[in-house]
Amino acid sequence: MNSNENKMGRREFLQVGATLGAAAGLGVAVAAQESKTFGRAVPVVISSANGLRATEKAMHLIRAGTDTLDAAIAGVNIVEEDPNDITVGYGGLPNERGVVELDACVMHGPTYRAGAVGALQNIKTPSKVAKTIMDHTNHILLVGQGALDFAKMYGFKEENLLTDKARELWVRWKENLSPNDDWIGEDQRGFSRPTGTITCLALNEKGDLSGCTSTSGLAFKIPGRVGDSPLIGDGLYVDNDVGACGSTGRGEAVILSSGSRIVVENMRHGMSPEEAILDVLKRICRYTSETRWLHSPGKPKFDVNFYAINKKGDYAAAAIYKGSKFSVHDGLRNTHKDSGYLFEKA
Ligand code: ASP
Numbered sequence: 001m002n003s004n005e006n007k008m009g010r011r012e013f014l015q016v017g018a019t020l021g022a023a024a025g026l027g028v029a030v031a032a033q034e035s036k037t038f039g040r041a042v043p044v045v046i047s048s049a050n051g052l053r054a055t056e057k058a059m060h061l062i063r064a065g066t067d068t069l070d071a072a073i074a075g076v077n078i079v080e081e082d083p084n085d086i087t088v089g090y091g092g093l094p095n096e097r098g099v100v101e102l103d104a105c106v107m108h109g110p111t112y113r114a115g116a117v118g119a120l121q122n123i124k125t126p127s128k129v130a131k132t133i134m135d136h137t138n139h140i141l142l143v144g145q146g147a148l149d150f151a152k153m154y155g156f157k158e159e160n161l162l163t164d165k166a167r168e169l170w171v172r173w174k175e176n177l178s179p180n181d182d183w184i185g186e187d188q189r190g191f192s193r194p195t196g197t198i199t200c201l202a203l204n205e206k207g208d209l210s211g212c213t214s215t216s217g218l219a220f221k222i223p224g225r226v227g228d229s230p231l232i233g234d235g236l237y238v239d240n241d242v243g244a245c246g247s248t249g250r251g252e253a254v255i256l257s258s259g260s261r262i263v264v265e266n267m268r269h270g271m272s273p274e275e276a277i278l279d280v281l282k283r284i285c286r287y288t289s290e291t292r293w294l295h296s297p298g299k300p301k302f303d304v305n306f307y308a309i310n311k312k313g314d315y316a317a318a319a320i321y322k323g324s325k326f327s328v329h330d331g332l333r334n335t336h337k338d339s340g341y342l343f344e345k346a
Contacts, residue, residue, distance in 0.1 A: 106127055211244045
């Protein structure tokens with residue numbers, strides 16, 4: 001450990017600001033474009049903005065010799081168990097009927113295995129259930145009642161995941177859905193639906209990679225809706241020869257683009273993490289065709305974030321719109337950084 005820490009202490013922290021090619025030929029009008037690759041420090045742990053405690057915890061465990069997947073899951077568990085994060089685990093916002101349904105997946109690079117749960121109710125830590133599916137079955141994804149029965153069989157305790165805070169937000173959303181119903185809301189201006197998820201990617205000094213993504217999904221979703229987060233290749237993908245990627249944001253857009261898988265494939269073919277991410281974000285913008293999802297051609301009304309790391313320890317995060325941050329422990333410091341982006345917000 002000490003020799004690694006000394007090595008890390010000597011490492012320079014590099015920030016490479018790269019301006020990628022112009023929008024010509026991309027089919028989208030890129031108003032602003034900024035990307036950043038950071039690196040290289042090994043071990044390194046990156047996460048979404050809500051994962052600063054996760055990166056701290058995972059780095060601590062990796063330095064103590066813990067496997068990268070166990071480290072990432074332990075980090076994510078902090079946020080899953082935190083009632084104040086209304087986008088993940090306990091305290092997550094419920095579906096349209098007021099029931100919290102959680103999605104999560106894990107992927108272990110060294111053994112190329114994965115586990116996942118979709119629409120899981122009543123269990124605070126879906127990432128641990130996903131790991132148990134990986135360890136104890138020949139399957140990858142269990143959903144709904146089957147996932148809950150499985151979790152109970154392995155000793156997970158059923159709990160009410162709907163906190164008062166989440167319940168009140170759900171009630172406000174319901175009351176303000178329409179000016180033409182019988183609910184008397186505070187106002188009739190509508191209610192924005194908060195988004196969020198945690199993804200956490202870990203690389204150790206041997207070059208082994210793992211990742212975990214966990215979410216309560218789209219707030220007030222149709223019951224049974226499963227987003228990108230539990231889908232291997234969408235909300236998370238890990239290839240121990242290349243790198244790892246996780247996502248947050250509009251899951252349907254990530255699913256349509258096979259986002260995390262394509263980011264990793266882009267890195268396999270030589271792109272830096274930020275180039276790999278921006279390429280997929282541009283595809284998402286280009287392919288979004290339904291006018292209800294567009295501010296203007298090529299400018300979606302939603303956002304998507306990817307977080308990527310390669311085997312060498314280069315890492316980046318980027319979103320469609322400026323303003324996102326991500327968490328990283330680069331071996332020296334645990335901090336938030338600004339994500340790259342395609343566009344300034346209108
Ligand atoms: N990606 C998540 C989902 O679509 C939600 C989010 O990250 O905001 O379920």
